[in-house]
Amino acid sequence: MSEVIAIANQKGGVGKTTTAVNLAASLAVAEKRVLLIDADPQANATSHYGFRRNAYEYNIYHVLRGAKELRDVTLKTQLANLDLVPSNIGLVGIEKEFYAKEYAQKELALREKIKSARDEYDYLIVDTPPTLGLITINALCAADSVIIPIQCEYFAMEGLAQLFNTVKMIRKTINPSLKVRGFLPTMFSSSNNLSKQVFTELKEHYSSQLFSANDKDESGEGFIYIPRNVKLAESPSFGKPVILYDVKSIGSSAYQNLAGAILGANVG
Ligand SMILES: Nc1ncnc2c1ncn2[C@@H]1O[C@H](COP(=O)(O)OP(=O)(O)OP(=O)(O)O)[C@@H](O)[C@H]1O
């Protein structure tokens, strides 16, 4: 049984793409078959794997508008178990097209298009844009679960209520089994008081939504978080996930721990 995991938070720059790219890589290294779907017109996940604009002709846009099948646009990555469905800035046009054509079920395009791939992969990870528009709604309708990265910064929780309302609305209508897999504190810095405050607040009020760390966790925090780590910020410019750029970095370990938690726990 495959699992489709959307990485979503309409706040910009909170670590969605970093999480999608590195969780996908860590699951692939753990010998799972993984498809990373870049559903953001910014195409950051695509370039994180070293693909530049002219390296591929078709992308998720062509799939969503029905011109191509998913397998026609899927690219191989440096990792044997990981494939990528790329994106491109042209994807910004899809929302307008959905509305213009008045598709009966414009929220279901991605869900329909990935159906055939569910037999081929263990995990399908979907990176989403920083909006609650139709692309993110498509991702949430296609997903079995969602991971919500939360940046350990001021205003971290802002917008969470709106995101939850969207999840509830999608559960009530199209996708009743959509689960919140968990909140993922990102860019945590133990030397920054504000960062510590946000993490403490998450532990106090939302501990059931956090991923539990296993016994080997040396931080003593008890929950999985992603530290602020320069290797995570540098790796995109080398066109690699952090596990291929610096496997021993704390950023790489953190995403391997997250993959371990995903593999170990049941959904919900
Ligand atoms: N744990 C981390 N440590 C250091 N830098 C990080 C970390 N996580 C993310 N970054 C950097 O922060 C920036 C924003 O991260 P990222 O692109 O993953 O966020 P995003 O939520 O996908 O943004 P957007 O909303 O624009 O899609 C990037 O430059 C990334 O390299």
Ligand SMILES: [Mg+2]
């Ligand atoms: Mg992003």
